[in-house]
Amino acid sequence: xxxxxxxxxxxxxxxxxxxxxxxxxxxxxxxxxxxxxxxxxxxxxxxxxxxxxxxxxxxxxxxxxxxxxxxxxxxxxxxxxxxxxxxxxxxxxxxxxxxxxxxxxxxxxxxxxxxxxxxxxxxxxxxxxxxxxxxxxxxxxxxxxxxxxxxxxxxxxxxxxxxxxxxxxxxxxxxxxxxxxxxxxxxxxxxxxxxxxxxxxxxxxxxxxxxxxxxxxxxxxxxxxxxxxxxxxxxxxxxxxxxxxxxxxxxxxxxxxxxxxxxxxxxxxxxxxxxxxxxxxxxxxxxxxxxxxxxxxxxxxxxxxxxxxxxxxxxxxxxxxxxxxxxxxxxxxxxxxxxxxxxxxxxxxxxxxxxxxxxxxxxxxxxxxxxxxxxxxxxxxxx
Amino acid sequence: xxxxxxxxxxxxxxxxxxxxxxxxxxxxxxxxxxxxxxxxxxxxxxxxxxxxxxxxxxxxxxxxxxxxxxxxxxxxxxxxxxxxxxxxxxxxxxxxxxxxxxxxxxxxxxxxxxxxxxxxxxxxxxxxxxxxxxx
Numbered sequence: 001x002x003x004x005x006x007x008x009x010x011x012x013x014x015x016x017x018x019x020x021x022x023x024x025x026x027x028x029x030x031x032x033x034x035x036x037x038x039x040x041x042x043x044x045x046x047x048x049x050x051x052x053x054x055x056x057x058x059x060x061x062x063x064x065x066x067x068x069x070x071x072x073x074x075x076x077x078x079x080x081x082x083x084x085x086x087x088x089x090x091x092x093x094x095x096x097x098x099x100x101x102x103x104x105x106x107x108x109x110x111x112x113x114x115x116x117x118x119x120x121x122x123x124x125x126x127x128x129x130x131x132x133x134x135x136x137x138x139x140x141x142x143x144x145x146x147x148x149x150x151x152x153x154x155x156x157x158x159x160x161x162x163x164x165x166x167x168x169x170x171x172x173x174x175x176x177x178x179x180x181x182x183x184x185x186x187x188x189x190x191x192x193x194x195x196x197x198x199x200x201x202x203x204x205x206x207x208x209x210x211x212x213x214x215x216x217x218x219x220x221x222x223x224x225x226x227x228x229x230x231x232x233x234x235x236x237x238x239x240x241x242x243x244x245x246x247x248x249x250x251x252x253x254x255x256x257x258x259x260x261x262x263x264x265x266x267x268x269x270x271x272x273x274x275x276x277x278x279x280x281x282x283x284x285x286x287x288x289x290x291x292x293x294x295x296x297x298x299x300x301x302x303x304x305x306x307x308x309x310x311x312x313x314x315x316x317x318x319x320x321x322x323x324x325x326x327x328x329x330x331x332x333x334x335x336x337x338x339x340x341x342x343x344x345x346x347x348x349x350x351x352x353x354x355x356x357x358x359x360x361x362x363x364x365x366x367x368x369x370x371x372x373x374x375x376x377x378x379x380x381x382x383x
Numbered sequence: 384x385x386x387x388x389x390x391x392x393x394x395x396x397x398x399x400x401x402x403x404x405x406x407x408x409x410x411x412x413x414x415x416x417x418x419x420x421x422x423x424x425x426x427x428x429x430x431x432x433x434x435x436x437x438x439x440x441x442x443x444x445x446x447x448x449x450x451x452x453x454x455x456x457x458x459x460x461x462x463x464x465x466x467x468x469x470x471x472x473x474x475x476x477x478x479x480x481x482x483x484x485x486x487x488x489x490x491x492x493x494x495x496x497x498x499x500x501x502x503x504x505x506x507x508x509x510x511x512x513x514x515x516x517x518x
Contacts, residue, residue, distance in 0.1 A: 107477045109384045110431070131384070133434050133475050141431025169384075172514045182515060211515050225513065266518065303518055330517070361513040 010121030013054045015093035025146040030062035095195040099158020102166040110145035111166045126179045202251035203261030209244030210267035213237040225367040229276035241271045262291040281311035298328045314342035349375035386475050387482040390505035395466030399501040419492045438470035
């Protein structure tokens, strides 16, 4: 069964139901039921017209589930002459779904869950597994999100920036369970780029592709983290990098710079370098300066200090680090790295230990502990 | 989106002021306390923030690898063990502030005379998966 095809039909089928008079929440529930049914039935009995099948099953579910006077009237009027899905449900409807699911009244976790279900066509169980919560909890999160949206009209104009933030969150969560969230985020961003003409959508798509291309090199077989400098670059997906760079160039040509384009530019400079030493660090610093002008985020300041350390030496990096708020996550890890490169292994080892204590992920903690162990003489030193 | 563990202690947590042990409450006060805890968990299920919970038996055993080809060694209980976990709840929330708010709410469970017990709860973030984009 082509699960991606099934998922890609989801927003269209929701739109068909909404056009027939269902409200968004009920339509979304009915389509979710139809998806679950399709996963059960299609492998043995694939439909000739997948979209028509989904519309028919979802519409029946909607009618069954709705007992109000309105629904009875709808049923009487429409069940005999079920309208063809046809061209009525166009790309504008899908774009509206993106806006609705990323509505600013939703919390980030609700927006992510609803986007993955209503636009991505994932089942509640798949979303729950990906985020490591019980299915019942995820179901509640989604139905609460839909209650929050009860008074929002589907045809209101939305803000593409909120949609991009949600897609960025999905991508950056990494992956767990049987759904590859990073790949799903790329699919949804690619779909969005066909629905709306906006350089930041292209910027985010390029950013995702350029990072996804490095994924095979990011972790060791045991799950341990491999830093950018230590990655085996022959493992990088060069076709994906080429696509990402091409998309980024199209975006930059529009001359409307935004944070995702600038981040993608940094990623492109890394992707383009045959080795860490051959990276154009001066340009990387320049892009971080651009990013600071756009966002002025402490995380960007921190990353800029790393790049300055590579471009102008560890002393310059430490000077740049002085301007960064010490409470930013990974501050100590960066200071440890710069002290190590500045020839102070004892101080660096202490800092790595403290950085490991403050790490927010296990992979990062283990990585920093290994760095400390290496400096403490338990293994070969870095040059 | 971050997961937190809320730990209830039998002992090892700072003692709240004026705490009266449960065996000195009336049976109704105990029922009210348990109902509060159950309703708290139900609210979290309803809000989509609940992950799991369990209460732990106070008595357990210490287990250690006993060497190649030998059974594990069990020992204890050790008198010097200061910390004793009574139970836990794992929540999945949008912010640290929300986690603190919920722990504060759980700590307000009623005790003697229906007054909040002000129990100290230990709130610990779970380590997350590594984000893809870090540079």
